[in-house]
Amino acid sequence: MDDKKIVPKKDAVKQDAWLESPCSVCSKAPCCSFLPLTYMRLENRTDFMNLALLACYDNIILGFKKSGEWSVYYNKTCKFLNPVTSMCTIHGSASQSYICKTYDAHHCWYKPIFVDREIEDFIFIDFHRLLSLEKYMDFIHKGFDNNELDWRSLIGHVLTIPLATKSAVKEKRIGYEPPLLPFKKNLSENILFFPPYEKPGRDGHFDLLTFRLGFPGVYLALADNAWAFMIRTTLNKQLFKQLTSEYFPTLHPRNGCYSFFQLNKERSLFSEIGEKLVILQLHHIQLIKTLTKYDAFGNIKRLPTTRELIDAIRAGAPIKPDKAA
Numbered sequence: 437m438d439d440k441k442i443v444p445k446k447d448a449v450k451q452d453a454w455l456e457s458p459c460s461v462c463s464k465a466p467c468c469s470f471l472p473l474t475y476m477r478l479e480n481r482t483d484f485m486n487l488a489l490l491a492c493y494d495n496i497i498l499g500f501k502k503s504g505e506w507s508v509y510y511n512k513t514c515k516f517l518n519p520v521t522s523m524c525t526i527h528g529s530a531s532q533s534y535i536c537k538t539y540d541a542h543h544c545w546y547k548p549i550f551v552d553r554e555i556e557d558f559i560f561i562d563f564h565r566l567l568s569l570e571k572y573m574d575f576i577h578k579g580f581d582n583n584e585l586d587w588r589s590l591i592g593h594v595l596t597i598p599l600a601t602k603s604a605v606k607e608k609r610i611g612y613e614p615p616l617l618p619f620k621k622n623l624s625e626n627i628l629f630f631p632p633y634e635k636p637g638r639d640g641h642f643d644l645l646t647f648r649l650g651f652p653g654v655y656l657a658l659a660d661n662a663w664a665f666m667i668r669t670t671l672n673k674q675l676f677k678q679l680t681s682e683y684f685p686t687l688h689p690r691n692g693c694y695s696f697f698q699l700n701k702e703r704s705l706f707s708e709i710g711e712k713l714v715i716l717q718l719h720h721i722q723l724i725k726t727l728t729k730y731d732a733f734g735n736i737k738r739l740p741t742t743r744e745l746i747d748a749i750r751a752g753a754p755i756k757p758d759k760a761a
Contacts, residue, residue, distance in 0.1 A: 451527075451528055451537050451538075452541070453528070454523065454524075454527050454528070457527075457541050458541045458542055458544065459524065459527075459541050460523070462522065462544075462547060462551070463522050464522070464550070464551050465513075465517055465522045466546040466547060466549075466550030466551055467536075467539065467544070467546040468513060468514040468516075468517040468522075468524065469511060469512070469513045469514070469517075469550075470497075470509040470510070470511055470546065470550055471509060471510040471511075471512070471648060471651050471654070472507060472508075472509055473508045473509060473510055473630045473665070473667075474507075474508050474630055474631060474694075475505055475506065475507050475508070476505075476506050476508070477504060477505065477506065478504070478506055478575070478580050479580050480580060481576060483580070484570065484575060484576070484580070484683075485683070485684055485687065485691070485692075486692055486693045486694070487506060487566060488563070488566055488567065488679050488683065489676075489679065489687070489689065489691075489692040490508055490628075490692070490694065491561070491562055491563035491566050491675070492563060492671055492672050492675040492676045492679060493628065493669045493670065493671055493672065494669050494670045494671075494672060495510055495511045495512055495653075495669055496508065496509070496510060496511070496628075496669065497509050497511050497560060497561075497562060498560070498561040498562070498566065499549075499558060499559070499560055499561065500558070500559050500560075500561050501557055501558050502556075502557035502558070502585075502587050503557070504585070506561075508630075510651065510653075510654070510667060510669075512651050512652055512653055512654075513651075513652075514650050514651055515650060515651065515652050516531075516532075516650055524536070533643060533646045533647040533650060534640075534643040534646070534647075535643050535644065535646070535647040536647065556591075557587070559591060559594055559595075560599055561594070562599050562600050563600070563672075563675045563679075564597055564600060565594050565597050565599070567678075567679075567682065568593070568594070568597050569590070569593070569594060572590075572593050573585070573590065576683075615714060615715060615716070615746060615749055616709065616712045616713070616714060616715070616746065617657070617712060617713045617715050618711060618712050619696070619700065619705070619711040619712065619713070620711075622657075622696035622700075622713065623690060623695075623696055623697060624696075625671045625689035625690075626668065626669060626670050626671055627666060627667070627668060627669075627695075627696060628666070628667040628669060628692075628694045628695070629657060629664040629665070629666055629667075629694055629695070629696055629699045630664065630665045630666075630667065630694055631664065631665075632644075632663075633662045633663060633664050633699070633702075633703060634662075634663070635662070635663050635736075635739055636663075636736055636739065637735065637736055638734060638735050638736055639725075639730070639734055639736065641736075642721060642724070642725060645721055645724075646718065646721055648665055649716075649717060649718035649721065650718060653667060653668045653669065654666070654667055655667075655668070655715050655716065655717060656715070656716045656717075656720070657713045657714070657715055658707075658713060658714040658715075658716065658742055658745065659703070659705040659706055659707045659713055659714075659742065660706050660707050660708055660741055660742050661703060661704070661705065661706045662699070662703040662705060664699060666713075666715065671689055676689070707742045708741050708742050708743040709742045709743055709746055712742075713742075714742045714745050714746060716745070720745075720749075723745070723748055723749070724739070724740060724745070727739075727740035727744055727745065727748060728740065
């Protein structure tokens with residue numbers, strides 16, 4: 437039996453036609469502009485350092501819930517969203533992510549928070565709000581016990597500080613990342629690596645890859661013992677300087693928990709092709725799936741190695757960058 441072709445098909449998705457979907461009248465399309473990256477808790481000084489460092493990066497914004505949970509978002513528009521009509525240009529097609537197809541737009545989580553701002557237990561936090569919040573609550577000296585937070589007082593203070601607006605200067609197009617990236621170049625302060633770091637265990641895990649890689653600046657970075665989502669962004673030097681002068685004088689970007697340095701320290705990265713990561717884009721997902729072998733139950737039995745992926749790409753797999761819609 438060919439163990440490459442026995443993955444069970446997903447059940448048919450009943451998806452609204454575009455004009456029948458609530459998405460068709462959502463002018464801001466927040467689900468296509470705010471990519472959730474990770475969640476964390478603010479429990480100690482190191483957590484505060486990591487949050488503050490993330491807030492120094494362009495297109496990274498934090499969310500804070502009354503429950504004490506912090507969320508991290510990448511604020512870029514999906515390459516398949518029409519910027520004029522806010523219409524998904526691949527809605528209902530085979531190219532659309534399964535995550536998008538099955539999302540319940542009739543009970544949208546994004547719109548009340550990102551558009552209507554009606555949620556009372558959630559607030560956006562950027563760099564200036566975070567530092568002001570720390571000074572107001574005195575986390576560093578009094579501790580990080582979320583049970584002691586006076587939420588209404590906290591919200592009242594934070595809302596006096598306007599969120600920073602994006603620069604009106606047109607952003608430079610992020611160029612195509614070469615298929616191979618040496619470990620040394622990953623030490624760049626303008627590259628972040630986000631979980632999950634585990635390899636896919638079943639075919640459905642590829643859905644997250646398809647969804648995330650639809651956002652410009654998001655890549656899949658592969659070693660033979662770990663995978664990660666790589667974000668190309670820019671460290672705001674002015675904000676970073678303020679962070680080091682007020683809180684962490686010896687801080688270096690590589691000290692952040694989402695740097696390559698910390699990923700390599702935690703995972704001891706290994707690649708058959710040497711000290712290099714394989715950097716893939718959305719159109720490479722089908723190549724990975726083609727080279728993947730499954731068991732009789734559709735679970736992944738073996739993923740391609742970095743050597744097999746590079747050999748397949750060099751043998752003629754498409755290597756042109758995905759075109760934005």
